[in-house]
Amino acid sequence: MKVLKVLNFTTDLMRHEDMTQNRLAIQTLCLSLLLILLSCCHSLINNDTQTLIDFKDTVDVGKQLGSWGVGDPCKHFWKGVTCRRSRVIHLTLANLELHGSAHVLSSLDQLRILDLTGNSLNDSLPDVSNWQNLKFLYLSQNQFSGGLPNSTSSLGRLLNLDLSNNNLSGEIPASFQHFGHLLSLRLENNMFSGSIPPINLTTLQDFNVSGNQLSGNIPSSLERFGSSSFEGNSHLCGRPLSPCISSPTSVPSASSPSPISSTPKSVPISNKGSGSRLSKGAIVAIVLGDAAAIIIMTLLFLLYYWKRNTVRKPSTRRPEEQGGQYSLQVPEAERSRLVLFDGIDHPFELEDLLRASAEMLGKGSFGTAYKAVLESGLSVAVKRLKDVSISGRKEFEQHMELIGNLTHPNLVWLQAYCYAKEEKLLVYDYMPNGSLYSLLHGNRGPGRTPVDWTTRVKLALGAARGLTYIHDTFGSHKMAHGNIKSSNVLVDKDGNPRISDFGLALLMNTKSTPLRAGYRAPEQNDSRKISQRADVYSFGIVLLEILTGKAPAQSQAQDDGIDLPQWVQSVVREEWTAEVFDFELMRYKNIEEEMVAMLQFAMVCVSHSPEQRPKMSQVVKMIEDIRGDQTPSGIDSTGSQSRSPLSEVARSSL
Numbered sequence: 182m183k184v185l186k187v188l189n190f191t192t193d194l195m196r197h198e199d200m201t202q203n204r205l206a207i208q209t210l211c212l213s214l215l216l217i218l219l220s221c222c223h224s225l226i227n228n229d230t231q232t233l234i235d236f237k238d239t240v241d242v243g244k245q246l247g248s249w250g251v252g253d254p255c256k257h258f259w260k261g262v263t264c265r266r267s268r269v270i271h272l273t274l275a276n277l278e279l280h281g282s283a284h285v286l287s288s289l290d291q292l293r294i295l296d297l298t299g300n301s302l303n304d305s306l307p308d309v310s311n312w313q314n315l316k317f318l319y320l321s322q323n324q325f326s327g328g329l330p331n332s333t334s335s336l337g338r339l340l341n342l343d344l345s346n347n348n349l350s351g352e353i354p355a356s357f358q359h360f361g362h363l364l365s366l367r368l369e370n371n372m373f374s375g376s377i378p379p380i381n382l383t384t385l386q387d388f389n390v391s392g393n394q395l396s397g398n399i400p401s402s403l404e405r406f407g408s409s410s411f412e413g414n415s416h417l418c419g420r421p422l423s424p425c426i427s428s429p430t431s432v433p434s435a436s437s438p439s440p441i442s443s444t445p446k447s448v449p450i451s452n453k454g455s456g457s458r459l460s461k462g463a464i465v466a467i468v469l470g471d472a473a474a475i476i477i478m479t480l481l482f483l484l485y486y487w488k489r490n491t492v493r494k495p496s497t498r499r500p501e502e503q504g505g506q507y508s509l510q511v512p513e514a515e516r517s518r519l520v521l522f523d524g525i526d527h528p529f530e531l532e533d534l535l536r537a538s539a540e541m542l543g544k545g546s547f548g549t550a551y552k553a554v555l556e557s558g559l560s561v562a563v564k565r566l567k568d569v570s571i572s573g574r575k576e577f578e579q580h581m582e583l584i585g586n587l588t589h590p591n592l593v594w595l596q597a598y599c600y601a602k603e604e605k606l607l608v609y610d611y612m613p614n615g616s617l618y619s620l621l622h623g624n625r626g627p628g629r630t631p632v633d634w635t636t637r638v639k640l641a642l643g644a645a646r647g648l649t650y651i652h653d654t655f656g657s658h659k660m661a662h663g664n665i666k667s668s669n670v671l672v673d674k675d676g677n678p679r680i681s682d683f684g685l686a687l688l689m690n691t692k693s694t695p696l697r698a699g700y701r702a703p704e705q706n707d708s709r710k711i712s713q714r715a716d717v718y719s720f721g722i723v724l725l726e727i728l729t730g731k732a733p734a735q736s737q738a739q740d741d742g743i744d745l746p747q748w749v750q751s752v753v754r755e756e757w758t759a760e761v762f763d764f765e766l767m768r769y770k771n772i773e774e775e776m777v778a779m780l781q782f783a784m785v786c787v788s789h790s791p792e793q794r795p796k797m798s799q800v801v802k803m804i805e806d807i808r809g810d811q812t813p814s815g816i817d818s819t820g821s822q823s824r825s826p827l828s829e830v831a832r833s834s835l
């Protein structure tokens with residue numbers, strides 16, 4: 182109706198000859214278009230909001246979603262809800278005693294992550310046909326029943342699927358074979374029956390169908406997963422379980438072959454009885470056709486290489502040799518390779534990046550970072566990677582998908598990436614306010630602006646939330662950041678902290694951390710293996726930096742910094758505890774207790790034994806508790822340093 186009205190209006194408009202009337206009409210037309218646009222957006226926002234409210238009404242028996250219902254979920258805090266461009270993209274509601282059907286969620290068509298783990302949701306699984314953008318689906322430890330929905334094939338972009346520990350039944354759909362990005366498929370402890378379809382995905386790292394009612398041969402493509410992935414299915418056989426035994430008495434069914442005798446029938450090469458042999462003419466035609474196709478392909482191939490080598494020879498000089506200029510080596514043929522992630526406010530192309538004015542920000546463990554200002558005025562940070570350990574394009578792209586889907590407000594978002602033979606570029610949001618490292622340790626001389634306690638707590642809390650999000654999102658994979666340090670906590674234009682460089686430690690070398698000595702957990706000194714517990718250790722060091730104002734050692738030699746946990750312990754033992762805190766903090770009144778509480782917890786984070794360290798979610802809770810609702814503390818005009826109660830409380834905890 183609205184569109185018709187606009188069309189009629191446009192026709193009317195053309196009949197007007199008077200200029201003033203025309204102008205008036207154009208203004209009204211723009212206004213009506215704007216109104217239509219606004220009403221569309223409004224109805225979209227309302228749809229997601231209404232869906233969430235309906236879901237709460239259906240399942241929130243334990244009243245755990247108290248924050249839901251006030252205002253807009255994308256503008257106000259609704260527990261577990263993350264939005265992008267006013268649409269709900271993440272819904273993470275694990276362990277909240279939710280009970281009932283989740284069907285209503287099927288209309289959230291922009292979801293990237295849905296985590297309903299550990300509730301008591303029942304009924305059949307929701308229709309998934311709208312979830313085409315979904316990357317992570319965690320529905321384990323509920324009471325979902327029935328078969329997988331017919332629309333499962335819509336989930337082709339999934340990275341992780343966990344339906345374990347439910348009452349699901351029916352067959353495992355063969356469409357999983359087409360989930361080209363799937364990293365983890367967990368279906369254990371359900372009632373799935375029939376045979377396992379021949380899923381052959383090179384991407385798959387984690388697979389479990391144990392504790393079901395599956396039967397028949399284990400497909401050879403899945404043998405590489407250990408026996409624990411298949412145990413508890415009494416009719417399943419073949420490697421890595423015991424071999425299938427042939428028996429003349431068995432009669433296997435088509436859909437669920439028995440472990441006894443499952444030799445596939447051979448397909449006849451020529452069907453002699455049917456009289457459908459090819460004629461001589463047909464054979465000659467096929468041979469000629471094939472030959473022509475091969476010749477054409479060879480010519481195209483030669484043409485491509487001739488063009489590549491004569492028309493455009495990419496420079497092989499590094500930018501350093503070119504006087505530090507920003508010059509990227511992306512051959513013409515590979516320029517379409519810039520992949521932008523969904524929801525970018527100002528899309529751009531590789532050409533825009535190549536034309537942009539740029540300055541070097543610095544060199545890190547993974548390569549060189551530049552600030553690039555595009556002609557549109559947009560500033561981005563471009564990271565030019567060196568020594569990428571992942572060599573294949575596909576693997577690189579999958580890794581980027583993983584990183585690019587993390588969109589927590591306390592992470593530096595990856596906007597785009599480019600994979601070319603000579604160049605691997607990552608494009609991030611540009612953070613104009615430096616890093617926590619530069620705020621704490623930069624320019625300690627005259628003219629320095631001190632960082633007050635409220636700001637320090639805000640930065641610590643935001644960074645902890647960002648890291649918790651990384652750990653929670655990849656909980657089942659035990660993925661970690663691997664390079665937590667104050668220079669990787671950047672500050673955005675609004676003064677909010679954002680963790681940078683997530684996923685790079687995994688990209689450069691799947692086993693080791695690039696961490697500098699002062700941030701490295703004791704167990705990493707030998708193995709260098711990254712883990713969530715080691716991240717907590719590194720985060721503990723960041724907390725100690727915030728409290729003491731001192732920088733940790735950057736190298737084993739330790740001539741450029743100190744072993745922070747050791748230093749704190751030695752200071753506290755010598756009873757001049759107030760000295761442990763940054764002298765800049767001493768002018769703020771009434772913060773001693775908060776600082777001491779934070780110090781105690783930071784020291785638990787840097788416990789020698791990984792098991793004694795808290796989880797990041799506990800760190801967040803601790804910082805939230807420390808601050809409570811207190812308003813920023815005022816400056817003590819006397820500047821006096823308080824020793825009590827620091828000495829007693831802090832010493833007793835260390």
Ligand SMILES: Nc1ncnc2c1ncn2[C@@H]1O[C@H](COP(=O)(O)OP(=O)(O)OP(=O)(O)O)[C@@H](O)[C@H]1O
Binds near residue numbers: 543546615682
């Ligand atoms: N998104 C960004 N916005 C603004 N500045 C950035 C951004 N990413 C990196 N930088 C800055 O670029 C410089 C180099 O950063 P880079 O991350 O490459 O190395 P690093 O953090 O010093 O060390 P590492 O590689 O071990 O993390 C640093 O000064 C950093 O603050």
